[in-house]
Amino acid sequence: MSSRLMNILILSSATGGGHNAAGEAIQEKLLAMGHNAVFLDIFTLSSQRTANFVAQAYIRTARNFPRLFGLLYKTGAAVGKFLYRLHIKSPVYLANSLMARPLQYYLDIHDFDAIVMPHLFPAETVTYMKRHGMLSIPTIAVATDYTCIPFWEETGCDYYMIPHEDLTEEFSAHGIPREKLVPCGIPVKSQFTLPKDTEAARAKLNLPADKRIYLIMSGSMGFGSILLFSFELARRCKNGEQIVIICGNNRKLRHTLKHEFRHNQNVHIVGYTTHVADYMDACDVIYTKPGGLTSTEALVKHVPIVHTAPIPGCETRNREFFVSRGMSVAAQHIRTQVAQGRMLLETEAVRNGMVCAQQIHARPDAAERICSLLESLTSPEDLCG
Numbered sequence: 001m002s003s004r005l006m007n008i009l010i011l012s013s014a015t016g017g018g019h020n021a022a023g024e025a026i027q028e029k030l031l032a033m034g035h036n037a038v039f040l041d042i043f044t045l046s047s048q049r050t051a052n053f054v055a056q057a058y059i060r061t062a063r064n065f066p067r068l069f070g071l072l073y074k075t076g077a078a079v080g081k082f083l084y085r086l087h088i089k090s091p092v093y094l095a096n097s098l099m100a101r102p103l104q105y106y107l108d109i110h111d112f113d114a115i116v117m118p119h120l121f122p123a124e125t126v127t128y129m130k131r132h133g134m135l136s137i138p139t140i141a142v143a144t145d146y147t148c149i150p151f152w153e154e155t156g157c158d159y160y161m162i163p164h165e166d167l168t169e170e171f172s173a174h175g176i177p178r179e180k181l182v183p184c185g186i187p188v189k190s191q192f193t194l195p196k197d198t199e200a201a202r203a204k205l206n207l208p209a210d211k212r213i214y215l216i217m218s219g220s221m222g223f224g225s226i227l228l229f230s231f232e233l234a235r236r237c238k239n240g241e242q243i244v245i246i247c248g249n250n251r252k253l254r255h256t257l258k259h260e261f262r263h264n265q266n267v268h269i270v271g272y273t274t275h276v277a278d279y280m281d282a283c284d285v286i287y288t289k290p291g292g293l294t295s296t297e298a299l300v301k302h303v304p305i306v307h308t309a310p311i312p313g314c315e316t317r318n319r320e321f322f323v324s325r326g327m328s329v330a331a332q333h334i335r336t337q338v339a340q341g342r343m344l345l346e347t348e349a350v351r352n353g354m355v356c357a358q359q360i361h362a363r364p365d366a367a368e369r370i371c372s373l374l375e376s377l378t379s380p381e382d383l384c385g
Contacts (some may be wrong), residue, residue, distance in 0.1 A: 006035040006378050009112040011042045011103075011122035014055040017248070018293030022118035023146050025187040029367040030374075032190070038110070045102035054121075074313075076150035084153045084175060092151050096124035104134050111380040116355040116370070118142040118187075120151055127156040140370065143167075144186055145292040147317035148174045158377070160196060161187075162372055163292070164321075164361065170235065185363020186296040189279035193300060193364040201281035207268070212345055213242040217276075217294055225334065226253060227260065229287070231306065233338050234267055240375045241345075244279055246266045260325035264304075277301065278303045285351075290319035290330070290377040299327060300364045302355045306330065308337055326357035 008030055023039050030037035043051035066370035068370040076092070083090050103125055110337070113139050117123045129135035139159040143149075146167065152160075153174040162171055172178050201207050214233060218226050228246055237243065243266060247254040253263075254271045261267040280286065280301045288294050290307045295318055298305050305328035307319045322328040327342045344351050 004240045004375075004379060006030070006113045006374060007111060008035060008037045008114055008116060009107075009110070010037060010039045010116045010118070011126075012039070012117070013043060013121045014041055014051065015119070015121075016291070018144050018291050019119040021189070021293045022142055022187050023116070025189045025367045026116055026118070026142070026370055028189055029187070029303050033371055035371075037096060038112075042099055042103065042125060043120075045099060045106055052112050056351060071312075072273075079248055080153060081174075090151055090191060091153060092120075093124050093128070093154050096121050097128040097369040099125045100132070100134060104129065106291045107135070114138040114140065116140045116142060116372050117157070118144055120155070121150065123155045123157055124151070126191055127154070129158055138374075139371065140377075142187065142370065143171075145314040145318055146295075146321035147314055148176075149314050152176065159373065161366070161373075163296070165365070166321075182369070182373065185366030187370060188293070188297050188300050188364070189277070191366075192280070192297045194277070196281050196301060198234050199282055203280045205275065205278055205282055207244070207282050208240075208365035209244060211242050213239050213244060213283045214341060214345075215245065215288075216245045217286065217288040218246065218248055220254070225309070229258060229334050229337070230257065230267070232263070232334050233287075233341070234261070234264060236338055237266065237343060240266060242266050242268065244270060244271045244283065246273060246276065246279065248272055252312070285344050287337065287341055290315045290322065292318055294326070295322060299358050300362050302362070304351050304354050306337055306341045306344065326354060327362055328354070 010027055014018045027039045029039040030266045041051045045052050058291045065089060068193060078352050080090055115126055123141045126135055127137050132162060139157045139160045140153060140161060141200055143163060146163050148171045155174065159180050159182055160171065160176055161182050161184050168181055199209060206215060216226065216230060226245065230243065234243060245257055247257065249272050254269055257269045261269065276297065280298060280303050285306065286298050286303045287306045287308055288298065290310045307322060307328045307330035310316045312317050319330050321350045323330050330342060
């Protein structure tokens with residue numbers, strides 16, 4: 001451990017829970033190591049109203065218009081590469097550069113040793129600041145999807161923490177120097193790195209100890225055709241299997257599910273919860289959309305995964321990454337997805353094979369590796385050159 005205590009700023013944006021969860025995992029590890037860490041949504045430096053507007057605009061587009069969201073993602077990827085080759089800044093970069101002055105004012109008041117960004121938007125802001133002589137402390141970007149998302153190529157951070165060594169070529173092809181790439185994994189909170197104790201988790205959550213359990217997660221924003229999916233899965237359960245559905249922040253979805261399954265005692269509806277790790281310990285198979293963070297949490301927990309319908313864009317790439325390495329299975333249609341989960345539940349060899357693949361590719365020490373890099377960057381020896 002470094003003899004010098006650090007003061008680290010973690011900048012994110014609430015456009016989905018995954019970015020914040022990664023930032024909070026880094027904050028948790030830093031505090032456990034004795035350092036100070038401040039977690040902040042960058043847009044709150046303008047106003048809470050601005051932060052809410054940015055988050056809600058993203059969430060509503062992705063939830064209500066997934067095809068439009070996918071089209072915007074593809075367009076952004078193509079436009080980003082084109083503008084990058086012409087050395088022209090994208091509208092995304094220009095919009096985020098507007099946060100430079102508020103961030104500079106905040107940094108002038110607070111003395112930070114480095115900035116960590118599990119989100120593209122603040123990475124664009126600090127890039128602008130570094131290019132205009134407004135910032136000199138180390139900056140670390142943290143990718144939270146298993147692909148290089150559009151516009152990373154126009155950022156200029158000191159290091160980029162990426163989810164896996166197999167992604168090095170992709171990030172490098174987008175113009176990010178290899179020497180800046182650190183394939184450390186996606187950081188998860190410590191509760192996901194603890195050994196799995198199914199019996200204790202079920203007792204804690206008041207779930208049956210002697211029944212098979214499916215866990216359905218819709219993500220922090222409650223995406224997907226969860227109602228139809230849940231009906232199909234419940235219809236196929238003939239031997240008392242339990243179904244736990246975590247709805248995230250989608251209160252309307254939670255209310256609808258509670259009403260529809262009010263007479264089925266084998267279906268348990270959960271809203272937003274801080275006990276996701278316990279539910280993963282308790283379950284036998286997880287159904288989840290392929291968000292980068294939830295998928296990584298299940299990966300680190302070694303839970304057999306069925307990936308359901310992705311939000312078009314980076315989640316599509318996440319699913320491809322996992323399936324191609326045997327860490328999950330996926331299908332286009334609900335009936336097939338349900339059948340895949342039942343196959344995992346009933347076929348020990350297939351289930352064990354997936355868990356073995358997960359053990360090979362999981363990086364449970366990602367948060368620790370990021371913190372160790374921060375210590376090396378801010379150590380007295382490093383600062384003295």
